[in-house]
Amino acid sequence: MNLNNIQNIYFVGIGGIGMSALARYFLANNKHVAGYDKTPTEITEALSSLGVHVHFNDAVEAVQKPFLNPETTLVVYTPAIPKNHTELNYFLNNNFKVLKRSQVLGLITENTFCLAVAGTHGKTTTSSILGHLLHECNVEVTAFLGGVTENYNSNLILKGTEVSVVEADEFDRSFLTLSPNLACVTSMDADHLDIYGEADALKQSFIDFTKRLKPNGKLFVKNGLPLDGITYGIEDDADYSVQNIKITNGTYVFDVKTPKITITNIAFNLPGRHNLSNALVALVMAIEYGCSYEQLAKALASFKGVKRRFSYHIKTDNLVFIDDYAHHPEEINAVHQAVREMYPNKKVLAVFQPHLYSRTRDFIDDFALSLSKFDELLLLDIYPARELPIEGVTSSWLLSKITNKNKQLVSKQALLQKINESNAHVILTIGAGDIGEQVKLIKKSLSVES
Missing domain, CATH: 3.40.50.720 (NAD(P)-binding Rossmann-like Domain)
Structure with a gap:
């Protein structure tokens, strides 16, 4: 066409x-x-x-x-x-x-130099960082993003048509319509089992995706994943690795070891080791594309983040309110790690809205383990999205498995009151449903209370 x-x-x-x-x-x-x-x-x-x-x-x-x-x-x-x-x-x-959307994306990008970001977690942040890096290095790039970037207040970066950055989405095997020049895989945790049935089928789809690379294409793989490619990792022996990590005033400062040189004192402002990993592979792909180290270091330091990805809405000495899109147990673990690293010894309240009945059912015990790590938990009803209810799969069932004693099931109508009753220093809203629509109301309520 x-x-x-x-x-x-x-x-x-x-x-x-x-x-x-x-x-x-x-x-x-x-x-x-x-x-x-x-x-x-x-x-x-x-x-x-x-x-x-x-x-x-x-x-x-x-x-x-x-x-x-x-x-x-x-x-x-x-x-x-x-x-x-x-x-x-x-x-x-x-x-x-x-x-389908993915087929159109394939048509748009097939005649461009395409950089594709795949993985069950990290696609939006990684592709947003990558699009920003290329934009700041004056590459003629169009980046199609799965979130709204703070730098551009948009989910589209439009600077030219020679190069494209896309999220390679595993849902519905959409990424098999793409033919990238450079691609990365950030993670391969089981997800979308309503589509795949079992984890091995999901794994096979990632293998099939790697075969979609154009001739002489390159694949970048997070160290430890069962794929062949150029590896990247945090403080390990990967081909590209982050070393000497320090946190200075809430900012990561680190070195990147490449096969040729070590780039020192790079700054990055997003919290969490998962975001550090995302930043690393975006840097690596931009390096392999041909951007200069100096331009990339400056560009990375200016990246402001993606809305609903560890987004600060209140950040004072007495109160912190963060909103995040995390909807899988591993993503919740990553958010927990980030908030504990940035706010050690502070009381943390998490408000979680489960997304999909099937995902809640398939990962019920993992969700319980992840959510039990927070000091206090408010649990909303499951957001159905495209699904009909599944008998027995409810937020009450999930709540019963969470070991944290300071937990309760709440309605949206009672949410603001319950949040304001907490004495937590850090408040998190987490989930991929319509919980994001509550953020403005929560922020306003907390601002009035404080």
Whole structure:
């Protein structure tokens, strides 16, 4: 398909973080863009402010007339859309060109020098750092991101079309539509078992992804993963490694050992060893692309982070409020490590909203272990996303397995009161559902109380 011949792009699920990045991209390339989503959000409001028509009722008659021409319209959808969706089925049954988001991403990037970031954790932060590094090194880059970067206040970095940075998403095997020049794999922990069935099938999909590299392509692998490639790690014997880590006023300062030289006194402002690992592989990929060490060190120090990735909303001597997207036990462990490293001996309250019934069921004991590490826990009901309830899988079941005695199940209506009753120094909101929508309310409530 030649995207140059398409005038109209219609998105079914336009409010998704990856979908909205594509919408912004096509809008910047003078296409007519519109779409549907289930509910209004900050993302849909931002798109509307750019002139994108977004509606929230699943009805063909709500679609603007120019987008109902199959000759001039491409329809893009996300796998999170249910199979009985009225609009999507209309497009499928009436000779429209209908592609998944990942297929469109593959078409856009196939004629670029593509850098792809894969892994069950760390994709968004790593790709955001990488996009920022290349942008600051004056590379003609477009970066499609799964989060809103603080530096650009956007999930799209648009500086040129020669180079692309993409998240290689394992969900629904989406990453098998990509053909990158450089790729990394940050992690391969079991996840999305509702799609894969078992961990071995997920592992095989990562192996299949590594075979998608273009001729003479390079693969970068976190040390210890069962893949062949150039290795990177923290304080170990990898090909590229972080050494001599210090924390100065909340900032990591460290050296990077490369196969050729050691780069000294690099600064990075995001807390947590997991973020240090993400920064390292982004640096490595930018080095291998051809950026200079000096430019990269300066660019990394100026990276401000990604919204909902260890995002500070209150940071005072008496109170800290942090919001994070963590929705897998290993991600919660990483957040816990970061907060304990930055705030040793301080009382920490975690507010967690589980995401998906199937993920809660598949990792129930691991979630219990991760959440038990916090001093105090408030647990919200499971956010269903694309799923129907599974009998017996509830937040009450998860709560019963958590060993922390200072725990309770709360409703969204009672959440602010329960948070304000706590005497914790650090408050964390964690989860990938709509808990992010509560952050402004929590911040306002805590500011009033303090």
